[in-house]
Amino acid sequence: MTMRVFVPRDAAAVACGADDVAAVFAGAAREMQADVRIVRNGSRGMLWLEPLVEVEVAGVRYGFGPVDVAGARELIAAGLLNPVRVRNIAHETALGPVDEIDFFKRQTRLTFARCGITDPVSLDDYRAHGGYAGLARALAMTPLAIVDEVTRSGLRGRGGAGFPTGIKWKTVHDCKAPQKYVVCNADEGDSGTFADRMIMEGDPFVLVEGMTIAGIAVGATRGYIYLRSEYPHAAIALNQAIAAANAAGLLGASVMGSCHAFELEVRIGAGAYVCGEETSLLESLEGKRGTVRAKPPLPAQVGLFGRPTVINNVLSLAAVPFIMAEGAEAYANLGMGRSRGTMPVQLAGNIKRGGLFETAFGISLGELVDVIGGGTHSGREVKAVQVGGPLGAYFPRELFDTPFDYEAFTAAGGLIGHGGVVVFDDTADMTKQARFAFEFCAIESCGKCTPCRIGAVRGRETMDKVIAGQDRAANLALVEDLCNTMKFGSLCALGGFTPYPVMSAITHFPEDFGRARELPAAAE
Ligand SMILES: Cc1cc2nc3c(=O)[nH]c(=O)nc-3n(C[C@H](O)[C@H](O)[C@H](O)COP(=O)(O)O)c2cc1C
Ligand code: SF4
Helix, strand or coil: CCEEEECCCCHHHHHCCHHHHHHHHHHHHHHHCCCEEEECCCCCCEHHHCCCEEEEECCEEEEECCCCHHHHHHHHHHCCCCCCCHHHCCCCCEEEEHHHCHHHHCCCCCCCCCCCCCCCCCHHHHHHCCCCHHHHHHHCCCHHHHHHHHHHHCCECCCCCCCEHHHHHHHHHHCCCCCCEEEEEECCCCCCCCHHHHHHHHCHHHHHHHHHHHHHHHCCCEEEEEECCCCHHHHHHHHHHHHHHHHCCCCECCHHHCCCCEEEEEEECCCCHHHHCHHHHHHHHCCCCCCCCCCCCCCCCCCHHHCCEEEEEHHHHHHHHHHHHHCHHHHHCCEECCEECEEEEEEEECCCCCEEEEEECCCEHHHHHHHHCCCCCCCCCEEEEEECHHHCCEECHHHCCCECCHHHHHHCCCCCCCCEEEEEECCCCHHHHHHHHHHHHHHHCCCCCHHHHCHHHHHHHHHHHHHCCCCHHHHHHHHHHHHHHHHHHCCCHHHHHCHHHHHHHHHHCHHHHCCCCCCCCCCC
């Protein structure tokens, strides 16, 4: 029986040498004339173990990682290509059954259920692991019933704003227009985030299927994936998946033999953070410069080329096949409050075990950082955690009890955003982080509105004075004033949310800014 050896094709694994490692195994298998197939799977999301090599023996996948070229040769010498010996290899990279690794075992993988398991570009593999069951069920329902199912699942947009996906779809469904569109926002610009990339590289069919279901639900016959230019591996995987789906009649003039048509294309972005903002993205997709449009009208009513358009993040759309296959309740039964289902959390920055951790909403920030992530990579104290990308707030340890939940994070002065968690140790200087927030906004601003275009530059200059110790109290008061102007006067969240990292740094780490920490009020 053919033995399968898995070496990820994920960009993170490739960056760590996975292609060379795969070549070593392939070469050895040829030389030994061993009945071995090298499968280039997606990543399991345990990035500190990449390249993570897996060998399947009697249905169990044994892991070795991180494996470099020298390690690969040692493993081959120790018997890695011999099914009888794999289980007993005593090598420093030997991890045992991958499914039993704590980081993996503790997850609830719905969206990422197949990522790392299957061959990402094999349609047969996708179908053998439950793929296209959601679309098949959707095709037996009315479009309105599909929209209702997604609404009942409680799914909220994973791109940042957390807007209920079903409500957005209903708006587009209800619009009468000769042409409607589904646009997938795959610009993934937030610092410390990589979940979109991982799913597009590791299970592209789930996005293709999710977009097809969205198209049928709202009456759109064309879809575009707006992909950031820094993701060439994802572009390859997506285009292969789209070609396979077209050839199998899962896309095209008659989806699965039905009366529904759906065409899908990948478009490469122009490389600006603001092009992830939905209206700016539409401008860019139309071939114009990526500047923000004033809302209303909403893209759901007047979107791409002036037509009703569903714009959703990759993860929102990739959650849909599970919801349609297993039913809204299976998704909605997980989570807390109004945050239903699972969130693929991305652990990054100065963290011991960085990677993708899909879990039901409700887990605390502290558990994610200290227990799942194992604290800092440097071994020093965790000082701050920025959640939700460059516009997200910095959380101090005192707020580590905050549950991962949209409302709880808002109440704590932050946001979940796209689920990026970036850890800083006690060497971080929060004045520099506050300055960086302004600088980032100044560089990435589309320039359309004054509070952001001018405010970010003035903010950076004022923070320079604070850092230089010039009239700190007055300059910090100025920063606060500026933040209020940006928060309430900006046209979009780039200018409007930059105050979050700035003000959270000042509020939670006052010592760094030469301010005394306010003691909690004494109990009466
Ligand atoms: C400056 C800025 C950048 C954004 N970048 C992204 C992004 O890279 N990916 C994304 O899905 N949403 C991004 N968003 C949010 C989108 O505007 C929009 O809310 C989202 O695509 C809607 O999809 P969802 O409802 O599935 O989250 C960004 C928003 C702003 C203001
Ligand atoms: S807030 Fe900034 S990015 Fe957004 S519209 Fe205004 S200038 Fe453009």
